[in-house]
Amino acid sequence: MVAEGRGELRFGFDALAAATHDSAFTSVRSFKRLLAEADAGPSKVVRVGSVDLTIDDLITRFLVATKDAILSRSSLPDALRADSKVDMRSVVAVPANVSGAQRFVTLEAFRRSGFQPLAMLNEPSAAGFEFTHRHRDTLTSRRDHVVVYDLGGGTFDASLVRMRGRRHEVLATEGVNHLGGDDFDEVLLRLVLERGLLRRADLDPGSAERLLEACRDAKERLNPSSRKIAIDLEHALGAAAPCSEIVIPVAEFYDACGPLVERAIQAMLPVMADLDDEIAGIYVVGGASELPLVARSLRQRFGRRVHRSPYPSAAIAIGLAIACDESAGFELEDRYARTFGVFRENRAGAGIMFDPIFSNDTALPACSGEPVRRQRDYRAAHNVGHFRFFECNAMADNGQPRGDMMVSGDVLFAFDPSLNKPPISRLYRSNV
Numbered sequence: 001m002v003a004e005g006r007g008e009l010r011f012g013f014d015a016l017a018a019a020t021h022d023s024a025f026t027s028v029r030s031f032k033r034l035l036a037e038a039d040a041g042p043s044k045v046v047r048v049g050s051v052d053l054t055i056d057d058l059i060t061r062f063l064v065a066t067k068d069a070i071l072s073r074s075s076l077p078d079a080l081r082a083d084s085k086v087d088m089r090s091v092v093a094v095p096a097n098v099s100g101a102q103r104f105v106t107l108e109a110f111r112r113s114g115f116q117p118l119a120m121l122n123e124p125s126a127a128g129f130e131f132t133h134r135h136r137d138t139l140t141s142r143r144d145h146v147v148v149y150d151l152g153g154g155t156f157d158a159s160l161v162r163m164r165g166r167r168h169e170v171l172a173t174e175g176v177n178h179l180g181g182d183d184f185d186e187v188l189l190r191l192v193l194e195r196g197l198l199r200r201a202d203l204d205p206g207s208a209e210r211l212l213e214a215c216r217d218a219k220e221r222l223n224p225s226s227r228k229i230a231i232d233l234e235h236a237l238g239a240a241a242p243c244s245e246i247v248i249p250v251a252e253f254y255d256a257c258g259p260l261v262e263r264a265i266q267a268m269l270p271v272m273a274d275l276d277d278e279i280a281g282i283y284v285v286g287g288a289s290e291l292p293l294v295a296r297s298l299r300q301r302f303g304r305r306v307h308r309s310p311y312p313s314a315a316i317a318i319g320l321a322i323a324c325d326e327s328a329g330f331e332l333e334d335r336y337a338r339t340f341g342v343f344r345e346n347r348a349g350a351g352i353m354f355d356p357i358f359s360n361d362t363a364l365p366a367c368s369g370e371p372v373r374r375q376r377d378y379r380a381a382h383n384v385g386h387f388r389f390f391e392c393n394a395m396a397d398n399g400q401p402r403g404d405m406m407v408s409g410d411v412l413f414a415f416d417p418s419l420n421k422p423p424i425s426r427l428y429r430s431n432v
Helices: 012-021 031-036 055-073 100-112 123-138 181-195 205-220 233-240 250-272 292-302 315-323
Strands: 002-005 008-011 026-028 045-048 051-054 089-094 116-122 145-151 156-164 167-176 228-232 245-249 279-285 306-308 331-333 339-346 351-358 375-379 384-395 401-414 427-431
Touching: 002 012, 002 045, 008 012, 008 055, 012 026, 012 055, 012 205, 026 045, 026 205, 031 045, 031 055, 031 100, 045 055, 051 055, 055 100, 089 100, 089 123, 089 315, 100 116, 100 401, 116 123, 116 315, 123 145, 123 156, 123 167, 123 279, 123 306, 123 315, 145 250, 145 292, 156 250, 167 250, 181 205, 181 228, 181 245, 181 250, 205 228, 205 233, 228 233, 228 250, 233 245, 245 250, 250 292, 279 292, 292 306, 339 401
Parallel strands: 089 116, 145 279, 167 331, 279 306
Antiparallel strands: 002 008, 002 026, 045 051, 145 156, 156 167, 228 245, 339 351, 339 384, 375 427, 384 401
């Protein structure tokens, strides 16, 4: 979260405090989502209140604030806190269904903010380590597959992981880059506004933020026996409140959230396919997964045992800590969660086709392993070739990309020797 007021930026809990208590501040939640947009890149300009800054600067400044909070307000021992050269080594997790650009921007922001990133894992892969550490006795030789269901504040991922001893193999991953707890908060806010005959546009930024925060807090306090949700309007809106409180039946809220839960279930269906008898259970992590509706819907839909992490908001961080502990002995074989390829000419320049280079089931090498290589031979039909490298999270039956798509870059390549020094062959070999 980031908030801006009077030209000042605040981050995290400081941003939340400013946005809810000072009407001069305007906030943006889950700005990690901005990286998933089609034009996302280090130089993408983001507006926060009255301030424009690039997305890599936004994330870097957020991490600088995080580093300061670790050094000044955490449980870090005093001896380390006072050390100006304290070792800030880190392992980083990102949503599994993100582009190469998002991974690059994230790693660069960590480096620029003074952290030393040692490794990057997909978030559900990291949560898988936390599951094995806590629930190893639920796995058998016949059922050793676990589906990690990760519903965070802004994104959703699901990964199928084969867990044999301390070796984890990710077999499939699907996700939605714009689905998370923030969307559930907005549903409750909409119900409250409708019940109170209010319009969000009529509220000042501070009142709107306080009301949204009240909805988030009420949502996170729900338990399986909850029957109603009470929102204190007077606290959020003050004199503008049309009544003291709004009461929403939990059943009405869950009905309104049904489409969001269904989006997540539809996204994870390919992960569940063909392995029904081998799946030991579903492991639910991420802050938004605490909503009782989530586990209930998964049990009803799949008839599988649903385990919920006792620390759903921290499961990924705990998994990262386990992953970087060399003495733990865990191994991970992950997979590229997107398809990377190139649009190029075909039929002697009469058409254009998409040529997948890395599919979304490509196994990634271990940190010390050899890189994965792919080779393509193209016969040029013109003296200049145009190659548009491209990423997507799904492929249609006709071989065309679909879903979340992003252009990685364009390459114009001279085939005619007179256009290039030194001369090159008309047979172009592409090594990615």
